[in-house]
Amino acid sequence: MVAMFIVSVVVRTAFAGYEKHILVIPDELLYYSYAQNLAWGNGFPVVYHGIYNYENRFLYSILIAPAFLMHNRVVQFVLIAMINSIILTVGMIPTYLLAKELIDGKWGFFCVALYLTMPDMAYAATFMPDILMLSLGLWIIYVSYKLMDFGNLNSKQRIGYMAILTLLIFAGVWTKKS
Numbered sequence: 001m002v003a004m005f006i007v008s009v010v011v012r013t014a015f016a017g018y019e020k021h022i023l024v025i026p027d028e029l030l031y032y033s034y035a036q037n038l039a040w041g042n043g044f045p046v047v048y049h050g051i052y053n054y055e056n057r058f059l060y061s062i063l064i065a066p067a068f069l070m071h072n073r074v075v076q077f078v079l080i081a082m083i084n085s086i087i088l089t090v091g092m093i094p095t096y097l098l099a100k101e102l103i104d105g106k107w108g109f110f111c112v113a114l115y116l117t118m119p120d121m122a123y124a125a126t127f128m129p130d131i132l133m134l135s136l137g138l139w140i141i142y143v144s145y146k147l148m149d150f151g152n153l154n155s156k157q158r159i160g161y162m163a164i165l166t167l168l169i170f171a172g173v174w175t176k177k178s
Helices: 002-016 026-039 059-069 073-090 092-102 105-116 119-125 130-147 155-173
Strands: none
Touching: 002 073, 002 092, 002 105, 002 119, 026 059, 059 073, 059 130, 073 092, 073 119, 073 130, 092 105, 092 130, 119 130, 130 155
16 A cells, blocks of 8 residues: 555656646646745735635645745646645545445455546646645545444544544635635
């Protein structure tokens, strides 16, 4: 499992870590600029290119902001690709845990392999919060599934799972609008 994680991150970073023209999708420029402003100490702009930002969907920008501490643009793109690859690959953990419980432990690695080869994993090459939402969504599904097992959980475990689920949902709200 650890080897699959490492290989996924390395391969995804290698394919996604190239210099990009980010004007293709305006949202990419928005999240990219938020991260850059945050890293350079300017915070999040209330007005961005004449548009008021009421959304405050900034969690993804916070995660990629450390890449902007490097001043070489190519190095920034490689670091963002690595961060994106790690975020996407983390989704394999709830995928494995769900497969282990719902199907059979033997099928867990197969389900992880399917997850890691999904076309959605190409998001590692973008600057979009969809990267974070994919992994967050899988964790929300897994924790929700665990909460449905009321018969086998004591009250402390239920409270713990509810707290984790609440945090994951808030993270999702602060990541993407839809």
